[in-house]
Amino acid sequence: MTRTWLVLAAIAGTAALAPSAHAEGYLILNGGVLFPVGDADWKDLVEPSASFAVRGGSSRRIARGARVGFEAGLEYAPLSTELDGALVQVDFNRYRVIFGARYEQLVARGLLLSLRGGLGISHLRVEASALGQSESDSDTGVALDLAAGLWFAAGSTLLGLELGLPSGFHSDDNSDNNDAAVDFRMTELALSAGVRFQF
Numbered sequence: 001m002t003r004t005w006l007v008l009a010a011i012a013g014t015a016a017l018a019p020s021a022h023a024e025g026y027l028i029l030n031g032g033v034l035f036p037v038g039d040a041d042w043k044d045l046v047e048p049s050a051s052f053a054v055r056g057g058s059s060r061r062i063a064r065g066a067r068v069g070f071e072a073g074l075e076y077a078p079l080s081t082e083l084d085g086a087l088v089q090v091d092f093n094r095y096r097v098i099f100g101a102r103y104e105q106l107v108a109r110g111l112l113l114s115l116r117g118g119l120g121i122s123h124l125r126v127e128a129s130a131l132g133q134s135e136s137d138s139d140t141g142v143a144l145d146l147a148a149g150l151w152f153a154a155g156s157t158l159l160g161l162e163l164g165l166p167s168g169f170h171s172d173d174n175s176d177n178n179d180a181a182v183d184f185r186m187t188e189l190a191l192s193a194g195v196r197f198q199f
Contacts (some may be wrong), residue, residue, distance in 0.1 A: 025199045026069075028055040030162065032192025034077060038167075039185045046092075047080040051190060057102065065106035073098040073118070073145075076164075088130040094167070095123045096143045108151035114160070118145045122168035122186070141170035147190070157197055164190035 030053040036043045036164070059069025075096040083090045100118020107113050122143035127136040147164030170184040 012059060022118050023058050023060045025058045026056065026196055028194050028196045030192045030194035032190060034188040037189050038187030042184045042186050045081055047082060049077055049080045051075065051077040053191065057069050059102065059104065061129050067104045069102045071100060071102055087180065088128060091127045093125050097121045098143060100145060112151040112158065114149045114151060116147050119143065124170055139170045141168055157195055160194045160196060162192045162194065166190055
């Protein structure tokens, strides 16, 4: 009996690890702009900022013209802030690692609708310098990502436009005083363009 279970487990493991004949890998390069919305503190601190992302994953067909996939993404945003000026220089950056799922539906020949969502980690780092002195702080929080896009066939690649609503939750209490160094519920409206490679 034990030997039978071991054989069945080996078969199941092999099947799970074997690549699907219908699975397709992809790599997406995105660039766009973020517009802070929602939380008043975040809107007061951050101005519209650039955003860059690399996403990759694998999808498989689930119905005619429909695919579902799992992906991972790395995002970087050099955040612009009103605090940066002639006397004070502020370097404010955000890094996000997102794991999620993507649903795609062919809506017309050469036109693909995509919906994606995911959870991950958001890391904020800020460094301010003035009069020869500098201070820095960082915080890691929870990231949430929701987006929809349209992708157009361009030869062997796809070109797309996406509208997203990325959010993040940060709270870093500074033990030296009663104020919070970083305490934000971040939400942005994200507009981006991208290119997608299939392999």
